[in-house]
Amino acid sequence: MNILFVHQNFPGQFPHLARALAGRGHRVLALTAEGNRRPSPVPVVFYRAPAPVSVDPPLTRLYAEVSERGLRAARAARVLRDRDGYRPDLIVGHPGWGETLYLKEVWPEARLLVYAELMYRSTGSDVDFDPEFQRDAFTRRISATARGAHLLQTLVQADAAISPTAFQASTFPAGLRDKISVCHDGIDTDAIRPDPGASFALPGSDVTLHAGEEVLTFVSRSLEPYRGYHSFMRALPAVLAARPRARVVIVGAEGQSYGPPPPSGSWKRIFLDEVRDRIDLSRVHFTGRIARPALTALLQVSRVHCYLSYPFVLSWSLLEAMAAGAMVVGSDTAPLREVIRDGENGRLVNFFDIAGLAAALSAALADPQRFQPCRAQARADMVARYDLNRVCLPRLLEIIGRETARAPAPERFPD
Incomplete structure (x- = not known):
């Protein structure tokens, strides 16, 4: 044809x-x-x-x-x-x-x-x-x-x-x-899979992160409210205070992809400035957008991946994080409820509950063994339902x- x-x-x-x-x-x-x-x-x-x-x-x-x-x-x-x-x-x-x-x-x-x-x-x-x-x-x-x-x-x-x-x-x-x-x-679950030997070199830094370390990730095409960037940033002060060894890696452009433009500057700067005085910036790393191999390595290194979204298009990055074996803490919104069963293959929290989000992220960072069944089930679900x-x-x-x-x-x- x-x-x-x-x-x-x-x-x-x-x-x-x-x-x-x-x-x-x-x-x-x-x-x-x-x-x-x-x-x-x-x-x-x-x-x-x-x-x-x-x-x-x-x-x-x-x-x-x-x-x-x-x-x-x-x-x-x-x-x-x-x-x-x-x-x-x-x-x-x-x-x-x-x-x-x-x-x-x-x-x-x-x-x-x-x-x-x-x-x-x-x-x-x-x-x-x-x-x-x-x-x-x-x-x-x-x-x-x-x-x-x-x-x-x-x-x-x-x-x-x-x-x-x-x-x-x-x-x-x-x-x-x-x-x-x-x-x-x-999702190519053969290429995007757990790798206990994975590492990720932070751009512009001499720091390399390894699988098994206390790494929290957040990925969005652009850092904007549609993907819950503001909720995530507002949760960080409590997360970093509770987990003094954790590092946070935030992937995404500074512009705008889906929602309305900010009143001035960028959404990234607006919500970073809102919490700047309450977080240890040496442990928060903004990478901008990164190439596919680097993103896969980062998701393999991630202990906990946060994915938040309005009722909107579901991002591939959520499914890729689950395929890579990360523990996903996501927003309890319709797109995610189709993929995540709370307590079975991830956690769902109210999009606007900042304290609840911080507590869920901190708990998942603190005790990876407790959430290993969720990570394994997430991987199994990706292979069974979304394998390319x-x-x-x-x-x-x-x-x-x-x-x-x-x-x-x-x-x-x-x-």
Whole structure:
């Protein structure tokens, strides 16, 4: 078959799936934005990324930006069709940036499978979760509703969808959920596994941490409230006081990935400054973002890993920490309840209970033998439910096979 992946930052969520399909003899191609130079497992073609859209008001600009990107992707698709005679049997795409909006107008006969990562909602979600950041809540609710317009449009057009977790699938309207199959992208549990000989050299330091030492880790793409950075930092004074030999390693960029920007400076600085006078900074290490091998080594060294999140997309880092054998203390929020059973394969604490979080982290640091069954069960669960090669990739290939076996969509009038 001809299979086309579409993602502005390809391979994104699809490196393993694209490689596996190509390995099975399918002709796999990816359409991505110009300027994307990430290594790709398959041949890549580019569309011209749109210039920033200068449209007011902001709600109109939001849809205009994704619509313009969708138009650029569709124009590139039409060149592939008319110049090269390319016709995909299946299109697999991430709809988040609008690229899949108009591909059915170019190839109406192709099956369209989209990655249903999250549907923005105005209530019962990340938008209204944290009362500390509810300034101008009405405007935020309206913005969240507007942000979902192109996602709904794409899912209506799609023949099927994949969502990585049941929670993320549940954010979409009930009338569209029948299109969504739940299957995680997968964790390579052969590569990410416990290693009693692991070590991690702290960047810019002569300190090397080793498995078995009292190491507390926190990982987030960006250090911001959506991933509970503020709750974690507020818990640190009590944790460091209770555990005078512990070291804390915090991985993440200083910018912002998901939530609103800080009033000034960076969220990292705001919440570090809030506790600066109450913590021993010589034992708290900020690394910025680190490369994949270093992250794996850090998770293998970690005695306790803290993962907090609003009701939002579940991070791969949580599953990787569990696969590496770290004891995870996480927030009692819907995405984590799907993975962690409190007291069996980790601990869950109230996102806003700073004292409770500090106590749980301190207890897990103090007595690793007590929590060894949790660590072992976490590892077993990752292998059984989220292993890339044994569980998730076969399931994804099964979904692909099912969709391509269905009757093609009806032809439309040519443009």
